[in-house]
Amino acid sequence: MLQDLIDPSLPLAEQNARLRAILSALMDRAERGQMQSRPMGQLAHVVALEQQVRTRTRDLAEALDKLRVTHARLSQAERDAVSARNSLVDALEAMGEGFAMFDSRDRLTMWNSQFCAALPDIRAQLAAGLPFRDYVHMVSDSDRIGLTTVSERRDWAKRRLQSHTRRNANFTVPLEGDHWLQVSEQRMNSGGTAVIQTDVTAMVRTERLEREKLLDEQAQMVRATLDHIDQAVLIFDAKARLAGWNRRLREVFAPPSALLASGTPFTQVLDDLMRRRQLGQGRIRQVLTDWVDGPALRPPLGLDIVQEDGTELHLSAQAMPDRGFVMSFNDLTTERRAIAEMHRLNETLEARVQARTMELEAARDAAERANASKSRFVASASHDLLQPLNAAKLFLSSLATLENTPAQSRLVDRVQSAFTSVEDILAALLDLSKFDIGAARARREAVPLAPLFARLRDEFQPMADKRGLRLVVMPCAQAVRSDPVYLKRILQNLVSNALRYTRxxxxxxxARRCGANLRLEVWDTGPGIPPDQQAEIFKEFTRLNPATETGMGLGLAIVEQACALLDHPLTLRSRLGHGTVFALHVPIALAETALSPRPPGPETPPGVLSDMLVLVVENDATSRRALMGILEDWGASPIEATSLPDARVQIAALGLAPDVIMADHQLDGGATGLAAIATLRSEHGDIPAILVTADHGPALMEQAQNLGIPVMTKPLALRRLRRALQQVPQLRGGQNKTAQRAKRGDHSYWLQPDD
Known part of the structure; x- marks a missing residue:
């Protein structure tokens, strides 16, 4: 308000002048008002004071009323508290057990008349606020406690205070006169401790009687047991006095009846046995005497005794915790004689077994050498046959593109079918040889099932149509962790067998989900497999109906060994006349993602490879001519070379680098296609390249994958080869960029998933 009347920005002298004027006006108005109506002002003041007094009086009356109500409630609460405390005291007194409560500071706050009733000298010293530690020391010093020495009392007090640190504690205190007191401590939520004392004298005495009765029964059982064992037994107490024996002891030693009496000293028993020469000769007496007189924790003793009549005994002595000991005598005569006779018989038997073992080892080594030689021969023969087979397949493909008469076309189809069968047999033999010589290696990765199932459907649909069967491939969007090549081979063999044996x-x-696995299943409605032949079908060269079905019986043998290599359990269920189910359990790929399949491009007509310069490095003339013919049919411009120097000459003559290099791995003079590709790339830049080989081994695949070079194995899959060459224009100058994805062996990054 003052700031509204006086502007703070005015000079100080002007502000003071204005304040004096305002003060003067106010004083003048106040004096005029008092002179005109002073009696009326006093009356108004009195009325106002009276109103205030009435208001204050009313407030005071209300406060007094509230105070009376609060006092009444407080009095009722005190009465309730006293009643509750009395009820608590009555309840504690009615417990029949001693009860005391210590607060969070371990001070005694409450107890009943039964607490420490068995310790009257302690009972008289109980008082509110007594510390728990003082209470424990008072109990340990009590005359009624069942502890004799000062050290025992101190140890008891120490253990008692240690148990108090736990949340719950239960223990039994011995008292004089064979009385027993059980103490239970319970920690409360407030931090205090409740102590309950219970007289368990009657319980302890009853338990003791039951235990003594049980011991008597056990003694009878022990006696009966001793009488029925085959060893002779002597039992001595802590003072080396005879306490027990069994019937077998009388049969072995035939001691005098007076000797077998409770309390007979050990020395007297030993003297009698030595006098009658029952323990043989030597230092037996001294050894036994020293052992008996030894320390309480002496180790067991074992002695072999030979009596005069040739009887062999084994003496065993074992100390007991109370310094007593047990001696047993076991008759080993029959056993030792049997062992001696057995050793005598084994002398000639061992020689015969050794000779037979040497014969078997020689036969085994010969069989292993023959098997390894067979496997190496199969692998070598398969490799050598793949070269001409690849050339023949390429020539047939070129022949099929010519304008042939219907008869010639049928002949070409039959020849191609025959070569396909030979190719399948060679592939099967090569797979088996890999398993036999341990060269098979699995490369586990995430394999999407959708493109794999699509390839299998496209591959086997013509076979199903030809046989009049319905091929059903269920869609599956999952990916599994497996080797893509071996997984495809397993499913190919299972589906092929199902189609072959189903009429x-x-x-x-x-696929069905089964926990963390997928169960890949192949069902058929064929004749079924008899139970006695379900194990035989997995053997090599085994066929159920060799007269009616083609093949060599190698498919399921490869399936079994491939499943073992991949650790994919394979199961078989079959019913005669209803069909068969093969199930393969494969783990689901959770933590990794498979390559996303790219949609297949449109089928390209012949001639799409026009103006493509393909350098073919192949030392085999037949294969080279066949491959050149195929490339020319596709519209490419192939350049042939037999070696790296020849390839350099051809490139120099043309004056430009090829669009793509196709190099066979095994060249003349020990040269390799990988080395040729690396050299040409170093001279002419990163030219797209394909390695062609008849070697299906994992080492070469791994080496090519590390260099980012895709591998195509012989016999060449022409559709895949053409698709690979069609991708070359997209790869020129960028193979290094995409080579990181070329880590699938035959599943190269430029191949479509339906190849």
Whole structure:
């Protein structure tokens, strides 16, 4: 308000002048008002004071009323508290057990008349605020406690205070006169401790009687047991006095009846046995005497005794915790004689076994050498046959593109079918040889099932149509962790077998989730497999119906060994006349993602490879000519070379680098296609390249993958080769960028998933 009347920005002298004027006006107005109506002002003041007094009086009356109500409630609460305390005291007194309560500071706050009733000298010293430690020391010093020495009392007090630190504690205190007191401590939520004392004298005495009765029964059982064992037994107490024996002891030693009496000293028993020469000769007496007189924790004693009549005994002595000991005598005569006779018989038997073992080892080594030689021969023969087979397949493909008569086309189809069968057999033999010589290696990765199932459907649909069967492939969007090549080979063999042995109905390929695994199943409606032949079908060269079905019986043998290599359990269920189910359990790929399949491009007509310069490095003339013909049919411009120097000459003559290099791995003079590709790339830049080989081994695949070079194995899959060459224009100058994805062996990064 004052700031509204006076502007703070004015000079100080002007502000003071204005304040004096305002003060003067106010004083003048106040004096005029008092002179005109002073009696009326006093009356108004009195009325106002009276109103205030009435208000204050009313407030005081209300406060007094509230105070009376609060006092009444407080009095009722005190009465309730006293009643509750009395009820608590009555309840504690009615417990029949001693009860005391210590607060969070371990001070005694409450107890009943039964607490420490068995310790009258302690009972008289109880008082509110007594510390728990003082209470424990008072109990340990009590005359009624069942502890004799000062050290025992101190140890008891120490253990008692240690148990008090735990939340719950239960223990028994011995008192004089064979009385027993059980103490239970319970820690309360407030931090205090409740102590309950219970007289358990009657319980302890009853338990003691039951235990003594049980010991008597046990003694009878021990006696009966001793009489029925085959060893002779002597039992001595802590003072080396005879306490027990059994019937077998009389049979072995035939001691005098007077000797076998409770309390007979050990020395007297030993003297009698030595006098009658029952313990043989030597230092037996001294050894036994020293052992008996030894310390309480002496180790067991064992002695072999030979009596005069040739009887062999084994003496065992074992100390007991109370310094007593047990001696047992076991008759080993029959056993020792049997062992001696057995050793005598084994002398000639061992020689015969050794000779037979040497014969078997020689036969085994010969069989292993023959098997390894067979496996190496199969692998070598398969490798050598793949070269001409690859050339023949390429020539047939070129022949099929010519304008042939219908008869010639049928002949070409039959020849191609025959070569396909030979190729399948060679591939099967090569797979088996890998398993036999331990060269098979699995490369586990995330394999999407959708493109794999699609490839299998496209591959086997013509076979199903030809046989009049319905092939059903259930869709599956999951990915599994496996080797893509071996997994495809397993499913190919299972589906092929199902189609081959099913006459009518359908063949189904699908997947079911089974915990962390997928169960890949192949169902058929074939004749079924008899139970006695379900194990035989996995053997090599085994066929159920060799007269009616083609093949060599290698498919399921490869399936079994491939499943063992991949650790994929394989199960079989079959019913005669209803069909068969093969199930393969494969773990689901959770932590990794498979390569996303790219949609297949449109089928390209012949001639799409026009103006593509393909350098073919192949030392085998037949294979080189066949591959050149195929490339020319596709519209490419192939350049042939037999070696790296020849390839350099061809490139120099043309004056430009090729668009793509196709190099066979095994060249003349020990040269390799990988080395040729690396050299040409170093001279002409990162040229896209494909390594062609008849070596299906994992070492070469791994080496090529590390260099980012895709591998195609012989016999060449022409559709895949053409698709690979069609991708070359997209890869020129960028193979290094995409080479990081070329880590799938035959599943190269430029191949479509349906190849």
């Amino acid at each position: 009518t109905g359908r063949v189904l390929l699908g």
